[in-house]
Amino acid sequence: MTPAADGAGVVLRDVVKTFPLGDGERLAAVDGVSLTLEPGSLTALTGPSGSGKSTLLHLIGAIERADSGSIAVDGRELTAASRAQLAAYRRGVGFVFQRFHLLPALTALDNVLVPVLPYRNLGFDRAERARELLDAVGLAGRESALPSRLSGGQQQRVAIARALITRPRLLLADEPTGNLDSHTGRAILDLLLGLRERHHVTIVLSTHDASIAAECERVVDLLDGRPAVR
Numbered sequence: 001m002t003p004a005a006d007g008a009g010v011v012l013r014d015v016v017k018t019f020p021l022g023d024g025e026r027l028a029a030v031d032g033v034s035l036t037l038e039p040g041s042l043t044a045l046t047g048p049s050g051s052g053k054s055t056l057l058h059l060i061g062a063i064e065r066a067d068s069g070s071i072a073v074d075g076r077e078l079t080a081a082s083r084a085q086l087a088a089y090r091r092g093v094g095f096v097f098q099r100f101h102l103l104p105a106l107t108a109l110d111n112v113l114v115p116v117l118p119y120r121n122l123g124f125d126r127a128e129r130a131r132e133l134l135d136a137v138g139l140a141g142r143e144s145a146l147p148s149r150l151s152g153g154q155q156q157r158v159a160i161a162r163a164l165i166t167r168p169r170l171l172l173a174d175e176p177t178g179n180l181d182s183h184t185g186r187a188i189l190d191l192l193l194g195l196r197e198r199h200h201v202t203i204v205l206s207t208h209d210a211s212i213a214a215e216c217e218r219v220v221d222l223l224d225g226r227p228a229v230r
Ligand SMILES: Nc1ncnc2c1ncn2[C@@H]1O[C@H](COP(=O)(O)OP(=O)(O)O)[C@@H](O)[C@H]1O
Pocket: 019, 020, 027, 028, 029, 047, 048, 049, 050, 051, 052, 053, 054, 055, 056
């Protein structure tokens, strides 16, 4: 399998993120992580609840800012970026969540279009791309369906199509199979593997599921905010 050459490359060095505990102390949710994600690679973050998987994804996606350390995406340092630069960066990152987060009143097609609503000129036909993506995730013919008419696995497929509409070079998926039965979860992983090939994207996902992690080319096992030594 040839990795996509134009996915983003991410280099983390000694990244620390703390949260206040309320008693004046701080908890290190991510505690000195150094990690290199090659362009087009697929990495699984594993580890028990509270080990820092979501926080690490939020740092890479610039939803949270690191307290210290360095996160460079294609050589550009996130920790030094302005708010406007971070907003622009986030537009190039696709996010997928455990609970899908579809808008219930919108059709599958309109949900896929949500991330591009603010933009007038995209350089591509948004409706055409949304249809292509729904086709690519196996939902051709379901464009007009409301989320309530779709199964959990189908809803996650819509969410993945939505994450890809901006042509991201980096896709971050926080327990994307966590609300799905193992068979459906496996199908979603296979979908992500295929999309990585076709859409040239670097993928980082978190998972509790050892059988999902086993299919990923690289596993980073976290414990207390650090790669675990087991
Ligand atoms: N916004 C927050 N405020 C306070 N503590 C947080 C916040 N986000 C995460 N944490 C804490 O950081 C640690 C790591 O959490 P998280 O990254 O969500 O782990 P995981 O995704 O592996 O379950 C946990 O102890 C969690 O309670």
